[in-house]
Amino acid sequence: xxxxxxxxxxxxxxxxxxxxxxxxxxxxxxxxxxxxxxxxxxxxxxxxxxxxxxxxxxxxxxxxxxxxxxxxxxxxxxxxxxxxxxxxxxxxxxxxxxxxxxxxxxxxxxxxxxxxxxxxxxxxxxxxxxxxxxxxxxxxxxxxxxxxxxxxxxxxxxxxxxxxxxxxxxxxxxxxxxxxxxxxxxxxxxxxxxxxxxxxxxxxxxxxxxxxxxxxxxxxxxxxxxxxxxxxxxxxxxxxxxxxxxxxxxxxxxxxxxxxxxxxxxxxxxxxxxxxxxxxxxxxxxxxxxxxxxxxxxxxxxxxxxxxxxxxxxxxxxxxxxxxxxxxxxxxxxxxxxxxxxxxxxxxxxxxxxxxxxxxxxxxxxxxxxxxxxxxxxxxxxxxxxxxxxxxxxxxxxxxxxxxxxxxxxxxxxxxxxxxxxxxxxxx
Numbered sequence: 521x522x523x524x525x526x527x528x529x530x531x532x533x534x535x536x537x538x539x540x541x542x543x544x545x546x547x548x549x550x551x552x553x554x555x556x557x558x559x560x561x562x563x564x565x566x567x568x569x570x571x572x573x574x575x576x577x578x579x580x581x582x583x584x585x586x587x588x589x590x591x592x593x594x595x596x597x598x599x600x601x602x603x604x605x606x607x608x609x610x611x612x613x614x615x616x617x618x619x620x621x622x623x624x625x626x627x628x629x630x631x632x633x634x635x636x637x638x639x640x641x642x643x644x645x646x647x648x649x650x651x652x653x654x655x656x657x658x659x660x661x662x663x664x665x666x667x668x669x670x671x672x673x674x675x676x677x678x679x680x681x682x683x684x685x686x687x688x689x690x691x692x693x694x695x696x697x698x699x700x701x702x703x704x705x706x707x708x709x710x711x712x713x714x715x716x717x718x719x720x721x722x723x724x725x726x727x728x729x730x731x732x733x734x735x736x737x738x739x740x741x742x743x744x745x746x747x748x749x750x751x752x753x754x755x756x757x758x759x760x761x762x763x764x765x766x767x768x769x770x771x772x773x774x775x776x777x778x779x780x781x782x783x784x785x786x787x788x789x790x791x792x793x794x795x796x797x798x799x800x801x802x803x804x805x806x807x808x809x810x811x812x813x814x815x816x817x818x819x820x821x822x823x824x825x826x827x828x829x830x831x832x833x834x835x836x837x838x839x840x841x842x843x844x845x846x847x848x849x850x851x852x853x854x855x856x857x858x859x860x861x862x863x864x865x866x867x868x869x870x871x872x873x874x875x876x877x878x879x880x881x882x883x884x885x886x887x888x889x890x891x892x893x894x895x896x897x898x899x900x901x902x903x904x905x906x907x908x909x910x911x912x913x914x915x916x917x918x919x920x921x922x923x924x925x926x927x928x929x930x931x932x933x934x935x936x937x938x939x940x941x942x943x944x945x946x947x948x
Contacts, residue, residue, distance in 0.1 A: 632884025640862025734800030
């Protein structure tokens with residue numbers, strides 16, 4: 521059933537949003553059971569008034585204006601999606617700190633490793649088309665691929681590289697990717713690295729071997745990866761300003777420049793070419809509006825691009841991510857994390873209802889850009905934030921923006937907007 525998002529009277533707004541965010545009784549899944557379900561239809565219709573969206577805009581504006589004024593960030597752009605609508609998109613601060621030119625919702629940023637989520641979806645599209653399979657061996661597509669062990673070389677699958685479970689040490693040959701060495705060359709050099717374990721047994725984050733997923737897609741389609749992404753994702757989803765080449769970024773007139781922190785402020789830096797030879801790992805450029813279109817799709821819209829069952833496979837956890845040092849592991853109510861195919865899948869416990877909730881998430885960092893994206897399937901909510909400077913704010917901007925939205929829903933102002941709401945409350 522297709523979800524709808526319409527304007528409404530204040531009375532209708534309260535009732536619709538109350539049902540949307542009311543906790544529902546769900547089974548308490550053990551940590552081992554990490555299957556992620558696609559968003560389920562909410563009570564219809566899901567409603568939002570102009571006044572509600574203005575309250576969100578004012579609150580997010582205040583949150584980011586303070587960070588810009590305190591020079592915690594140079595610029596940022598934000599998109600918030602509810603069901604099938606972008607309910608908020610805007611920019612803050614400067615594209616270039618020397619020019620003080622404003623960031624807006626169409627300003628292009630590099631999104632770094634948030635690109636990995638596109639690689640997972642793109643793989644799913646080509647699995648759906650029958651060109652590849654999740655369990656395809658890498659060596660069958662890239663014959664010169666070599667690990668130190670011939671036996672292990674034959675075991676590494678497409679699913680392994682997309683879930684960081686190839687058995688290689690942490691960030692193997694990321695330095696070669698950043699130096700611009702071709703993926704074909706890198707594939708033949710993994711025999712210089714001693715695997716730590718058999719494929720599929722443990723998680724170690726990668727860029728180089730992850731990027732081979734894109735190399736495989738190029739080989740089966742006989743097209744450059746940036747063209748495939750444009751054809752299969754950007755164009756059908758209406759991501760009109762998104763791209764996956766250095767030339768496209770450099771040629772745009774509304775781009776955010778990366779910045780380096782100085783003792784008393786920020787200095788703009790040059791754009792670099794890192795990861796444009798490994799697009800699947802970190803080579804996509806996009807605006808907040810582009811990411812809004814992307815999140816609408818991730819929330820279950822546009823099944824013509826990817827069917828729900830295949831998307832469920834993309835989001836299906838493959839391996840547990842241990843430790844407690846990562847920033848997202850300090851978000852309120854954190855329980856556990858897994859990695860799927862280009863996505864982190866977190867479990868959180870709601871501190872009010874104690875119900876478990878899944879969050880589909882990834883962060884990115886490249887060329888001093890920083891990005892965060894999170895999908896809350898149970899709430900049909902998506903949040904994406906793009907920065908053009910490294911900063912501490914990125915570590916918890918997602919849960920803070922989500923809390924801003926929840927606080928507005930629970931505020932007296934929303935409840936008292938219309939006298940009829942009191943009667944509606946009694947009826948509920």
